[in-house]
Amino acid sequence: MDKPLRFYLFLLATLLISACNQAQQLSQQPTENTQPAQAAAEAPDLLFPDTIEPxxxxxxxxxxQLGPEAFRVLRQAGTERAFTGPYWDNKAEGVYLCRACKLPLFASTTKFKSGTGWPSFYEPIREGYVLEKVDRSYGMFRTEVLCARCGSHLGHVFDDGPPPTGLRYCINGIALDFVPTAVKEEGD
Known part of the structure; x- marks a missing residue:
């Protein structure tokens, strides 16, 4: 590969990765309901194990099981292009699961518009359901987010999120499945 092509590929990779690092502070508005435990209670058909079995x-x-693109992201720590994956603009109420093993990971009540092009959440649905690992790839220092059950790469977490945690879990949409919660009628 010639030097100019390598330079442009490196520049492109740097730009794509830095896009996930750049949240638009003005648009970081969490949804009104900020209790992930409530979303878990409203999704009784999902399994929320106390102990995570690998x-x-x-x-x-x-x-x-996953197909080529999901395999690249989940099992090879890839990143989907911004604004191309599912769920970055999903506003429905529900629970986001690991696409690989179906462990519930995030509630829609903690999702916010970060402006990055990836689904962003300010906390996992339960403590211990995601793991964090130091990631020094591409010459950067970041914190990688992994599924606690299957070890799949989900994305990264940054400290530029909204209250109450100040965190932004920047997650690849292709790493997730979404289960909508039932809308309750008045009187239910």
Missing amino acids: VSKSEEEWKA
Whole structure:
């Protein structure tokens, strides 16, 4: 590969990664209901285990289950392009699950508009459902977010989020599945 092409590829990778690092502070408005536990209570069909049992599969099994792009993001720590994945602009109420193992990870009540092009949340649905790991790839110092059950790469967490935590979990939409919660009628 010639030097100019390598330079442009490096520049493109740097720009894509830095986009996830740049939240638009003015648009960081969480939804009105800020209790992830309430979303968990409203989704009784989902399993919210007290103990996380690891899910282990071969890379071939993950590849067959996930498909090429989801495999690249979840199992090879890739990043989808901003504004292209599912859920970055989803406003429905519900619970976001790990696409690989279906562990509930985030509630819509903690999702906010970060302006980055990826779904952003200010906290996981339950403590211990996501793991954080130091990530020094691409010459940057970040905190990677992983599913606690299957170890899949979800995205990164930054300290530029809204109250009450000040955190922004910047998650690849392709790493998630979404389960809407039932809308309650008056009198229910």
